[in-house]
Amino acid sequence: MDRGQVGRWSLLGYRILGLGIYRGQSGQWSWFLHRLSGLGILAFLLVHIIDISLLELGPTYYNDAISIFSTPGIRAASLILIAAVMYHVFNGLRIIAIDFWPSGVRYQQQMWIAAMALAILCFIGMGIFVIGPIFGFFTPGVGPLVFM
Numbered sequence: 001m002d003r004g005q006v007g008r009w010s011l012l013g014y015r016i017l018g019l020g021i022y023r024g025q026s027g028q029w030s031w032f033l034h035r036l037s038g039l040g041i042l043a044f045l046l047v048h049i050i051d052i053s054l055l056e057l058g059p060t061y062y063n064d065a066i067s068i069f070s071t072p073g074i075r076a077a078s079l080i081l082i083a084a085v086m087y088h089v090f091n092g093l094r095i096i097a098i099d100f101w102p103s104g105v106r107y108q109q110q111m112w113i114a115a116m117a118l119a120i121l122c123f124i125g126m127g128i129f130v131i132g133p134i135f136g137f138f139t140p141g142v143g144p145l146v147f148m
Contacts (some may be wrong), residue, residue, distance in 0.1 A: 030112050033091070059061070079131065086120075087115070
């Protein structure tokens with residue numbers, strides 16, 4: 001595709017098809033996932049502020065709203081939040097290393113792979129505790145792990 005044909009594509013379509021500068025390499029995916037995870041965390045923060053503000057209406061309203069968080073659908077959505085937080089943390093540390101380590105740019109792809117691996121490992125570890133109560137594991141007051 002020559003430069004004259006580029007004008008026919010929208011900027012978004014041009015990048016999605018891999019015809020942009022990065023051609024879908026780790027730097028582009030890292031940037032995209034970091035922004036996406038940040039927006040997901042922001043959305044959760046807004047929901048959290050709303051559910052905490054229900055305390056002003058009284059304990060009944062608050063307890064009814066909080067009981068929604070123990071449903072299987074919301075627990076599954078919590079897995080997405082955990083994945084977003086884990087990726088955002090480890091990719092943020094990778095970005096700090098690139099900024100402050102003189103050779104960081106040279107190893108950015110390896111650090112991205114390490115950040116993904118650490119995020120996945122932490123996600124699996126935490127996900128077991130979030131999804132476990134749906135299947136009867138890690139239920140408060142039951143089993144080898146008793147939570148008060």
